[in-house]
Amino acid sequence: MDVIVTIALWLIVVALGFLVMRRSRPLFREGGKSGVSEFIHLLPRIAIGVMGSGFIAAALPPDFVGRWLGSSSGLIGIIIAIVAGAATPGGPVVGFAISAAALKGGAGAPQVIAYSTAWALYAFPRLLSYELPIMPARVVWLRVLASLPLPFIAAAVAILLSRP
């Protein structure tokens, strides 16, 4: 599965690269350069995130995660997960790394889904550093307000989906 995904991703790159190349060669070079510089920018962050997921998983006491976030923790576990998600800094790696760590440590899947949904929607640092400077404040707060119930709904749907 992993190989198929990787191949598919690179086929997309080749197809898009071809389209850009047809437009103009300098544009292609420029695009390639900006993609690679983005990659280099992300490299250390990924390294920290990946190493981090292993160490956080190893450091988390399993009985704590199992008790507070395990599949039997129910609504309380989901609420703890949502609060933790909102407090986690943004960026593409952090939340997934911690989700993986929690899963390895015995957290329930609906709780992890609530966590990663809350993190993706509310990540407070991202809100402050990207959203508010770029978009009208009214839109940002409307978005936050409309997003409040979503992690609960995601967890509920996840629970329903796992019970056919």
Next chain:
Amino acid sequence: MQSETSQPVRRKRRAIDWPTVVLILIVGSCASYVYWRDGPATFLEVVWNDSELFVSMLVKVLAGCLTAAFLTILLPRETVSRWVGADSGLKGILVSTFAGIILPGGPFTIFPIAGAFVAMGADIAAAVTLITSWTLLGLNRVLTWEMPFLGFDFVTWRWMAALPLPILAGLFVRAIEKRFKSKAAAP
């Protein structure tokens, strides 16, 4: 249309930002704790396991970065805004959901797009739907970041559970706005 207009405005990035610093602190303390509690053998085992994951991710992340770069050239922001911003109604929300799924890039590409079409007088609900869909369902994010960490089965399941959420977010915004408008209209 000339190429200059299709180039997105890149925000200046610092080499290190404070979420990264917070992360380094968390990881650093967890790593030292594991070393102190379990000794160097376990410590090295964690490093070794994670190195494998890291290497397998790099190939995908590079592909993701190149896709984002080429797409921002091919899809000028104005075009995207026209697609997802022009329509209102449920159709606008569905189009925004789909756009969020396929649009690549980080917050510095998606927020300007959403911000631009709000500024053009487009539907706020569509903008919120776009951002929600991009953060929860965006394929680029799912394939390059989430899958390597959490595996195919789990991610597919999470994706299915999140599928209705952008539409709900858009509808919630509509409902809230309607409420405000009717209140404002009342004497």
